[in-house]
Amino acid sequence: MNDNELGTYLRTWREAVTPAEAGLPAGHRRRTPGLRRAELAMLAGISVEYLTRLEQGRDRNPSAQVLGALADALHLSLKDRMVLRRLTREADGGDPVLCAAAPPLGRTVRPTVRAVLDSLEPAPAAVLNWIGDVIAHTAGYARLVGPLGLLDDERPNLLRYFFTDERARETHPDWDRVADDLVARLRHGAPLREPAVTELADELTVTAGAEFADRFADLATTPRTVGSQEIRHPQAGPLRLLNETLALPDDGQRVVVHLPADDTTAAALDRLNGRRPGALFAVPETPVRETG
Template structure:
């Protein structure tokens, strides 16, 4: 096996892309199949010298931005983008055996985790696996997101709902930002060769097109684990929420908690859940 799989992969893909596919004139007397190094470097916005070092294995630490630019320039498929990330991980010293030993894909939450989440009632909180399946939730979470259609299927999934249900787009005034965050979680929190990520990515590329695929291809965006989120709720009206993400790395899961950012939202959530006034207290906006 080559000790320069990243460089071999890049060179192979460069030679497989025709100038026409990259939007370049074919020219004459081309001595190499596909793109010249100078052409790929220009398309990706990097120097020819740096691309040469990557292909020859003399530089094994490309940034996420460089990988994303190369993937775009080479017109890589989703599956090839996952392979590029894996080769980059191994090139910078990651052990592929260790990478493969990531927590298994799960569709249930441990009893202790469910018990902890239940203690967060009446706050809207849920346990998610790495592809966004909802494994457990509080009643508060169900009453907040149920009217948006999230639980209309037997296996509710945040990403699938966001990209395929029109009610989700209407509910989030900052839909693009929510989409950026959820796709970044999918891409960055899972092992690079996770078949479940690849399967969901292929599905959403078919159903949502470029809105999903372009985000999935952008390696430079990292997930935000805290922040503000506004929801135009069909029953409770406008809601200003804070969210916190608690990672469970040994399980390949995370706990997502929403809290009211102001008193009006706290009162609206109380009415939505049917609880007494003051059951949820406003936390204040994130900085």
């Protein structure tokens, strides 16, 4: 795992912002399309030497004022600013208050969460923890993903399935996009110092190689709370699903609900669940507005 994540994050964003985006002339003979260190340092009002120390990991505790100036210069969104602040805390050994408040990695759900899950039937829905363990699900979810092989393991894990089971690639035409999101969620939604997170990351780095490792090293990709995916289902045929994620931060868990994106998928899921048509309704897909 990268032990200079803060520096890597800053350098990645510096190299991604063009001089034009920062209001600077492009000039000639640039070795990178992004900003030079001197340019970012000037925009943020800090010295080149100090920015170099930050990027090289020789200084891991910048002030809030410096972070704000760098975020402004790089035009970071609110979400990306939160990642920057989080990486600062990680680099400094962790924020004691945040670490103390972090819930343990759970593999059971509260009765009220279980009741909410039951109320979602027959929609495919599941509760996952930080590392992607499927710890509870609806019967509709089992009928959807069971034939895909996701629930074959005694302790099913979404990341392990996606990166080590060939059936995941065969049944998900948009495998790359879903894989990007899963790894981004592990990186940005889980406490990286949690042993189970480290163990899973190390395991998948060995078993999946660069497919996982390169994604895990990409600090710029953040997870989506809403999205869509396609599935080539061996029983129901091609499906288009919209995904909604509901966070349970106090439990270190999230509820993921899959809803049909069109009438054909709704009817196919009804047949899969042994229901009459109309049990599930297609949800119109609307553009997601980016904030920040």
